[in-house]
Each structure stands twice: as C-alpha cells, then as structure tokens.
Amino acid sequence: QSALTQPASVSGSPGQSITISCTGSSNDVGGYGLVSWYQQHPGQAPKLMIFEVVKRPSGVSNRFSGSKSGNTASLTISGLQTEDEADYYCCAYAGSTTLFGGGTKLTVL
Amino acid sequence: QVQLQESGPGLVKPSETLSLTCTVSGGSIFPYYWSWIRQTPGKGLEWIGYIYYSGTTRYNPSLKSRVTMFVDTSKNQFSLEVTSVTAADTAVYYCAKGDWVPESWGQGTLVTVSS
Numbered sequence: 001q002s003a004l005t006q007p008a009s010v011s012g013s014p015g016q017s018i019t020i021s022c023t024g025s026s027n028d029v030g031g032y033g034l035v036s037w038y039q040q041h042p043g044q045a046p047k048l049m050i051f052e053v054v055k056r057p058s059g060v061s062n063r064f065s066g067s068k069s070g071n072t073a074s075l076t077i078s079g080l081q082t083e084d085e086a087d088y089y090c091c092a093y094a095g096s097t098t099l100f101g102g103g104t105k106l107t108v109l
Numbered sequence: 110q111v112q113l114q115e116s117g118p119g120l121v122k123p124s125e126t127l128s129l130t131c132t133v134s135g136g137s138i139f140p141y142y143w144s145w146i147r148q149t150p151g152k153g154l155e156w157i158g159y160i161y162y163s164g165t166t167r168y169n170p171s172l173k174s175r176v177t178m179f180v181d182t183s184k185n186q187f188s189l190e191v192t193s194v195t196a197a198d199t200a201v202y203y204c205a206k207g208d209w210v211p212e213s214w215g216q217g218t219l220v221t222v223s224s
Binding site: 036046048 | 155156214
C-alpha cells in the first residue's frame with residue numbers, strides 16, 4: 001500500500017487560515033472513519049491533533065479542525081500562530097495496517 | 110498523562126536483531142493497546158504494529174515476517190524485535206499508546222544499522 005499524498009509545503013501569515021489535504025483511496029481514507037492528524041516540531045515526537053476525522057484530543061486548540069470528503073481528508077488551522085509552524089502528517093486505517101502521509105511543512109510567514 | 114520511554118542499543122549490525130523496550134509510567138499497561146512506529150528521512154513515518162496488554166498482536170504486512178512484539182505487564186513494559194536488519198531499518202523508533210491510531214508517543218530513539 002502506498003503512503004497517503006500530502007502537499008510538501010504550505011504557508012500562511014499570522015491570523016490567516018490554511019488547509020492541508022491528504023489524498024488516499026477507498027481502501028483507506030475513503031473507506032473508514034479512522035483518519036488522524038499529527039503535528040511534529042523539529043526534534044520532537046509527533047503529537048495527535050485530530051482523530052476519527054473530526055475529533056480533537058483534550059488540550060488541543062479548537063483552531064484545529066478536520067474533515068473528509070470521499071478519499072480526501074483535510075486539516076484546517078484557523079487564526080495561524082507562529083507556534084503552529086511545524087510538520088503535519090495525516091494517518092489513516094487501511095484495513096490491515098495504518099498508513100501515513102509524506103508530511104506537509106507549514107511555514108508561518 | 111501516561112509517559113513512554115524507549116530504550117535499547119543505538120547501533121545494530123546488518124543481519125542481526127534489533128531489540129527495543131518501551132517503559133510506560135504514569136499509568137498501567139492494562140487494559141490498553143500499544144504500538145511501534147518508525148521514522149526515516151526517506152520513507153517518512155511507518156506504522157510497525159501494535160500489541161494488546163493480553164499479548165494479541167497485529168503487524169504491518171510489509172514487516173510481518175521480521176517483527177515480533179512482547180508485553181511484560183509485571184514491568185509495565187512492551188518490546189519490539191526486528192530480525193535480519195539492513196541499512197533500510199535505520200530510523201528513529203517510537204513507542205506509543207494506541208492501536209491503529211497512536212495517541213501519546215515516546216520521545217523516540219535512533220537506531221542505526223551499520224557494521
């Protein structure tokens with residue numbers, strides 16, 4: 001199974017909103033409700049930001065939101081802050097394994 | 110909030126077995142799922158598999174022939190073994206709470222495969 005497809009980079013200014021896409025197939029993103037998103041700062045472990053497509057773990061800002069349409073999932077960050085600058089990875093259950101996206105580097109200009 | 114810490118050799122020779130242990134603190138291994146994930150610059154994040162506190166396992170089909178996971182509830186630890194390693198197994202290895210969706214992650218440990 002191939003990794004999920006994400007844009008290599010996105011950028012935005014403080015206060016703006018950005019959206020990161022994650023494209024898979026009917027065998028993973030489109031087939032199940034188990035899409036999650038992780039934030040990773042340099043030298044740190046990934047942190048779960050969204051699970052089951054739209055749910056936020058306790059303590060995660062409501063500026064982060066998730067959605068899904070067909071085989072594409074999306075992460076939206078509103079009111080961009082400088083501390084949001086990081087790598088973001090999508091993740092999806094694929095029936096017998098879990099797949100990750102290649103990662104998207106978010107730059108806050 | 111549970112905390113996880115990986116431990117094990119940072120250098121493994123080609124064809125040998127990579128062995129790592131994850132110690133869980135601030136909570137019990139029972140009755141949860143625990144997983145291993147690795148990260149390389151080239152392939153990104155790769156889910157290796159999970160183990161339930163009872164010992165039930167599920168592995169990534171691409172690694173299944175070389176991977177084994179164990180759990181030791183008395184020590185609040187779980188472990189990973191990868192046999193017949195090559196340079197392609199060089200990665201930062203993370204342990205995490207959760208099955209198909211890793212939740213809380215350890216800080217990670219770099220394992221280099223080299224002679």
